[in-house]
Amino acid sequence: MKYYKLMYDFQNDSDVINCTVENLDSMNRYDVEKGLNISNWDTGIKMSFEAKEGQRFSDYVANNMGWFVVTRRFMEILDKVQSFKLQFIPIEAINKATGNLCTSFYLVNICCLLDGLDLEHSKYSVFTVGEEKVLSVKVYSLKKSVTEGHHIFRLKSSSAAIFVSEELKKEIEKNRITGCDFLEVKTF
DSSP states (O other): OOEEEEEEOGGGOTTBOEEEEEOOTTSOTTGGGSOOOOSOOOTTOEEEEOGGGOSBOOSEEEETTOOOEEEHHHHHHHHHHHGGGEEEEEEEEEETTTOOEEEEEEEEEEOOEEOOBOTTTSEEEEEEETTEEEEEEEEOEEOHHHHTTOSEEEETTEEEEEEEEHHHHHHHHHTTOSSEEEEEEEEO
8 A cells, every 4th residue: 555645735825714723822733743631622723714815715724823624525535534542623714804704614534554664665754852863754654664554643653744545535526625735755
């Protein structure tokens, strides 16, 4: 099975609305990359947008946190493919000009972190921040034996990136989900 790094499609977002996540006082912005179910979501966290900056929302919603926020349409596809390892947290977007709420968005918390990075075939560097070693991956390669059968996941050693199976990629493309770009990743 082929795998792809799922990325936001910056090349085709000239008329897309970009949201700003606000009120993060009680949450760490990286909690959604830890692979843990979030039970204490702060309902005060909202997104805001200015409609004059774009004409439409993409299904992978552009936002300043780089969070995996999706429309209901995209959420339903993800839920159908691999719902048991995903948590969908409703998040509202407020139009700054009108104060109107758009409530059909979901922050996707991927609760599947795999030890699937193949360091032998990846290109990466390690640097130290304080006492913590940080892995910066330039080119990902995955362990086929670990990733096989998973349709969407993050990696334990590099949790910011999202990976999807060829099956999920085809489903996204078949349903014309917008805002997604894919980079094929080798598996060994």
